[in-house]
Amino acid sequence: MNESGHIVVQGIYKIFKKGRxxxxxxxDGVDFSIKKGELFGLLGPNGAxxxxxxxxISTLLIPDDGxxxxxxxxxxxxxLEVRRHxxxxxxxxxxxxxxxxxxxxxxxxxxxxxVPRKSVKNRIEFLLELMGLTDKATxxxxxxxxxxxxxxxxxxxLVHDPPILLxxxxxxxxDPYFARFIRDFVKNExxxxxxKTILLTTHYMDEADELxxxxxxxxxxxIEAMDTPVRLKQSMPQKQVLEIKCQGALDKGIFDGxxxxxxINVSHDDGLVYVRVxxxxxxxxxxxxxxxxxxxxxxxxxxxxVPTLEDVFVHLTGASLKDG
Amino acid sequence: xxxxxGGLSSRVFHYLRAINAENIKEWKIExxxxxxxxxxxxxxxxxxxxxxxxxxxxxGGRYSEHLRSLTGIGDMVAYxxxxxxxxxxxxxxxxxxxFSLRKEQWFGTLETIFVAPVPRWVYVAGMALHSTCHQGLxxxxxxVAITTFFAIVLQTSGIFLALSAVLLMLLGLYxxxxxxxxxxxxxxxxxxxxxxxxxxxVVVTPIAYPLAVxxxxxxxxxxxxxxxxxxxxxxxxxxxxxLAVSLPTxxxxxxxILVVWLSFGMLVFLMMDRYGRKRGSLxxx
Amino acid sequence: MWVIIEEVRKSFRILLxxxxxxxxxxxxxxxxxxxxxxxxxxxxxxxxxxxxxxxAGTDEFIPYVLIGAIVSTYMFSAVWSMxxxxxxxxxxxxxxxxxxxPVRPGYILIGKGxxxxxxxxxxxxxxxxxxxxxxxxxxxxAKIFPIFLFLLLLxxxxxxIGFMAAALTLLIKEAHGMLHMFEYVLFLFSPIRYPVxxxxxxxxxxxxxxxxxxLIALRGLLLNIEFNFxxxxxxxxxxxxxxxxxxxxxxxxxxxxxxxxxxxxxY
Ligand SMILES: Nc1ncnc2c1ncn2[C@@H]1O[C@H](COP(=O)(O)OP(=O)(O)OP(=O)(O)O)[C@@H](O)[C@H]1O
Ligand SMILES: [Mg+2]
Numbered sequence: 001m002n003e004s005g006h007i008v009v010q011g012i013y014k015i016f017k018k019g020r021x022x023x024x025x026x027x028d029g030v031d032f033s034i035k036k037g038e039l040f041g042l043l044g045p046n047g048a049x050x051x052x053x054x055x056x057i058s059t060l061l062i063p064d065d066g067x068x069x070x071x072x073x074x075x076x077x078x079x080l081e082v083r084r085h086x087x088x089x090x091x092x093x094x095x096x097x098x099x100x101x102x103x104x105x106x107x108x109x110x111x112x113x114x115v116p117r118k119s120v121k122n123r124i125e126f127l128l129e130l131m132g133l134t135d136k137a138t139x140x141x142x143x144x145x146x147x148x149x150x151x152x153x154x155x156x157x158l159v160h161d162p163p164i165l166l167x168x169x170x171x172x173x174x175d176p177y178f179a180r181f182i183r184d185f186v187k188n189e190x191x192x193x194x195x196k197t198i199l200l201t202t203h204y205m206d207e208a209d210e211l212x213x214x215x216x217x218x219x220x221x222x223i224e225a226m227d228t229p230v231r232l233k234q235s236m237p238q239k240q241v242l243e244i245k246c247q248g249a250l251d252k253g254i255f256d257g258x259x260x261x262x263x264i265n266v267s268h269d270d271g272l273v274y275v276r277v278x279x280x281x282x283x284x285x286x287x288x289x290x291x292x293x294x295x296x297x298x299x300x301x302x303x304x305x306v307p308t309l310e311d312v313f314v315h316l317t318g319a320s321l322k323d324g
Numbered sequence: 325x326x327x328x329x330g331g332l333s334s335r336v337f338h339y340l341r342a343i344n345a346e347n348i349k350e351w352k353i354e355x356x357x358x359x360x361x362x363x364x365x366x367x368x369x370x371x372x373x374x375x376x377x378x379x380x381x382x383x384g385g386r387y388s389e390h391l392r393s394l395t396g397i398g399d400m401v402a403y404x405x406x407x408x409x410x411x412x413x414x415x416x417x418x419x420x421x422x423f424s425l426r427k428e429q430w431f432g433t434l435e436t437i438f439v440a441p442v443p444r445w446v447y448v449a450g451m452a453l454h455s456t457c458h459q460g461l462x463x464x465x466x467x468v469a470i471t472t473f474f475a476i477v478l479q480t481s482g483i484f485l486a487l488s489a490v491l492l493m494l495l496g497l498y499x500x501x502x503x504x505x506x507x508x509x510x511x512x513x514x515x516x517x518x519x520x521x522x523x524x525x526v527v528v529t530p531i532a533y534p535l536a537v538x539x540x541x542x543x544x545x546x547x548x549x550x551x552x553x554x555x556x557x558x559x560x561x562x563x564x565x566x567l568a569v570s571l572p573t574x575x576x577x578x579x580x581i582l583v584v585w586l587s588f589g590m591l592v593f594l595m596m597d598r599y600g601r602k603r604g605s606l607x608x609x
Numbered sequence: 610m611w612v613i614i615e616e617v618r619k620s621f622r623i624l625l626x627x628x629x630x631x632x633x634x635x636x637x638x639x640x641x642x643x644x645x646x647x648x649x650x651x652x653x654x655x656x657x658x659x660x661x662x663x664x665a666g667t668d669e670f671i672p673y674v675l676i677g678a679i680v681s682t683y684m685f686s687a688v689w690s691m692x693x694x695x696x697x698x699x700x701x702x703x704x705x706x707x708x709x710x711p712v713r714p715g716y717i718l719i720g721k722g723x724x725x726x727x728x729x730x731x732x733x734x735x736x737x738x739x740x741x742x743x744x745x746x747x748x749x750x751a752k753i754f755p756i757f758l759f760l761l762l763l764x765x766x767x768x769x770i771g772f773m774a775a776a777l778t779l780l781i782k783e784a785h786g787m788l789h790m791f792e793y794v795l796f797l798f799s800p801i802r803y804p805v806x807x808x809x810x811x812x813x814x815x816x817x818x819x820x821x822x823x824l825i826a827l828r829g830l831l832l833n834i835e836f837n838f839x840x841x842x843x844x845x846x847x848x849x850x851x852x853x854x855x856x857x858x859x860x861x862x863x864x865x866x867x868x869x870x871x872x873x874x875x876y
Contacts, residue, residue, distance in 0.1 A: 016603075016604065052604075055435075055604070058439045059439065059601075060435055060438055060439060060601065060604075061601055061602075061604050062598065062601045062602050080441045080442070080443070081441070083439050083440060083441040084441035086439065088435075088436070088439045090435070090436075094431065094432030094433065095432065095433060095435075095436040096433065096436075097349065097353060097431060097433060098431070099352070099353045099356040100349065100352055100353065104349070104352060107345070108345050108346075108348075108349045109440070111341050111342055111344070111345030112342050112345060112437065112440040112441075112442055113440055113441060114338040114341070114342075114441065114442075117341075140356075156436075359787075360786045360787075363786050363787070363790055364786070366790075367789070367790060367793060370790065370793040370794055370796075370797055371793050371796075373797050374796045374797050374801075374802050374803070375648070377797075377802075377803050377807050377808060377811065378645060378648065378674075378802045378803045379648070379652055380803075380807050380808070381658075381660070381661050381664055381665070381670075381803035381804055381807045382649055382652050382653055382658045382660065382661050382670060382803075383652055383653070383658070383660060384660030384663075388651075388652040388653070390651065390652060390653055390654035391651055391652050394651060400652055404648075513629050516629045516633055519633065520633075523640050523641070526644060527640070527643050527644055527647075531644070532644060532647075532648040532651070533644075533647045533648050533650065533651030533652075534651060536651075537647050537650045537651045538647060
């Protein structure tokens, strides 16, 4: 059992046929392996194939090719053992019975997972306590807020105390307060304290940067790069970023003439436009860029910072995480 | 939880526990839709009476000399009632079991339960258990109410054999149910299959009429259905209907049918499950 | 106006994607008559019954039941698809768009109703043709107009019921069961399978069901049984005049309620 905790993915393909000729290469030849106790992140834009990959690993989908072992068990031949050792959490979607109470839900899942009868009661009490849901234990799930539902989903995932967790977009659709809670919980409680091996997917770069020990960039079914967040950021040839925050409508095209910049990314957030320029010498091109921006928009602030994961992603793929 | 699944007996125990958990969960969810729950208990009565009234209109009463000459039972109401009472289990197979996975999909819980370490047929089996209990309860109420209302006298001496015939019929129907459950994975319009199957079975099963009135082809079809022998058997034991085939033959065929149907059902289900996991089609409606 | 036509066209396009369903609705009445035929054969030993004749006006119970089956399926398929229409829309994920479009839902309902009646009427024509060719049913040209008159009178009243069914599906999520119950109640209390005269209770209740009058009239026409043309048509017309506005009213009220409470599309 000392292999438990490993996820080894080798040469996985999953291609969906759409009609006669069309096909979607959702997972297009992916290899990676996750060490025991590691918190590994898959970061990629919408449609990158993250969920498909998770479904393959959790035996919901049969890959077209490749091999996967989870905790030393083969997903084709020992799928029941694989499922016994994993907990799967998906964000945003319904994964609980809304007509039942938290206790009833957890009891049901405890039976499915074969949690020993004697320990079911204690386990459920412990989990509800852990998630701070004890006083909601007998309220129907439909009456809980979406943050509480997600907490309960976490309790459900832990009901059989699996050594490996597959977590797909855990903070999708949650307000910042609950998103914070879930992130801290995943990092501090599940990974650090309980030592769970975690594969987490997200398209929030901050989330991946903050939580994960290693990150794989995924785009169009392929892994583009894989390393620790720090090293990924160091891998950028240009060590500085010029960021201009402004209001108005900007198109990436207006920067076409700028030569000294390695790459320029325009993204929108909260009604503001962020222009990020990767460069080695921001002082040189500063005035040039500001000129160009001023023609179209009103500048709110200008600063020089270091590259983020988003910049690395743009640099590697030319695609943006947010607008992907 | 880190050791392997354990031996065969502990695995069987685990599956049984999961099946029962499924059953309990279904009861709880059903009880939250109270009006619907009450309706389900009233419906069989509203459903049954037209068949009696049709008979009344034809006969001008409840006694039929012709039925007596065919079956040995002259009371049209008793004859029809026993037939319709036990065919109620057809709902279990064609609807409840077939619906089980689709329903999880509507709840949004399908993928969540599919990553639990039990084979997927366990959920269908859980639904079968639930629906059988549910249907059994409805039937019990129906049986008491109708026999009292129409003063039908049942023979109680054969009750044990009657129940074993019903049990064998049920197991055979589960085979059918799991086929339908498998088809729901691959077919969008699975309910048409369900509807067609249940209509066909209702037509050829001797519910309100003996096999003798059926055309040759339909009679042959009826030979392959567990419901035929189940209903014939139970009516023989409870009302003393004349038998065209001997009792041992009935039980033998019932057992044979149940083995064939259950294994065929499992085969179809496992194939469809595999197909679904290749296509990823279960998650899209 | 084009909204209605668009709605009809869209529904047809969706239907054409489900050919099995069409086949199902065409054959369903013929299918459920079969057990009744065998039951009759088992009970009587022949295909005519004098006791049936004394109640129904015709000894031959098979054509009687067959017409009951066709007409009731005509009705139920309409009610079902009206009731279902909004459920379906949530499956197609478009309900919220439709209801937030600047169109009165009433128009959409009328569009759906129109589509349904075109569809079910063509089903009835196919079924009657099958009856003519296979069972030797005799339909003269002179009867065609009154037949369609009564079908029309029936279907207009159905709109009212259909609106209420649609409202019901907006209100409670398990409306399927309720619609089934409605169906069974009609089976019990209107002369679909047997003359309601068989029992004083069914006879008393049948008076309140529009289907009763349509069935009496249509059977009268098709099987040459005596019936009061004017009484049946006027009663049906009166029922139409109350059911249609009532249905629209109920639908509006409930639609408003679900909109203010925000329970729409929450399945
Ligand atoms: N069952 C399916 N049939 C056909 N195509 C599918 C199926 N499931 C996923 N796809 C396609 O595969 C691609 C990858 O989808 P996937 O859900 O894995 O992406 P993702 O990285 O999880 O994106 P998101 O951030 O939106 O969750 C998409 O183009 C999607 O349309
Ligand atoms: Mg995803």
